[in-house]
Amino acid sequence: MKKQYITLTIVAALFTAPVFANPQQMDPNMPGMAGMHEATPADVQGVGVVKAVDTVKGIITLQHEAIAAIGWPAMTMPFKVAAPELLTRVKLGDKVQFTFRQAGNTVTSIIVEQ
Ligand SMILES: [Cu+2]
Structure with missing residues (x-):
């Protein structure tokens, strides 16, 4: 089974940004870990089939x-x-693994299974 990982940097950018927007939540002992702790609850994974794509x-x-x-x-x-x-x-009919933020139902990564 071959997989295509479509986005790497996009997800990283999305999940690191809130850390700097909320500096009071950063752990002073492990500042590098703050982003992981913030991102985990919003990082929901699912599996599904593509039924429609609206690029516009x-x-x-x-x-x-x-x-x-x-x-x-x-x-x-x-x-x-x-x-x-x-x-x-x-494309239509693709089976995908995806990650999304439940707030706004916003997909942040898609992996196509082939
Ligand atoms: Cu649903």
Whole structure:
């Protein structure tokens, strides 16, 4: 099974930015770890099939499996994408693993399974 990891730097940028926006939450003993602690709760992973891609609006519709971590049943729903590059390698019918922030249902990474 070959996988394409579409985004690396985008996710890193998204998850490190809030750390510097909230300096009071940084651990003075381990400043490098603060970002990881902040990012983990918002980093939800799912698996699904691509049902629609709107590159103009930056929206991908996924028929996703149940996501136990946040109590979601399986469903088909639209997600925003954090960056338009996330949509360049996906096509209808692709099975994907994806990561998203539940706030805003914003996809931050997509891996196509082949
Ligand atoms: Cu859903």
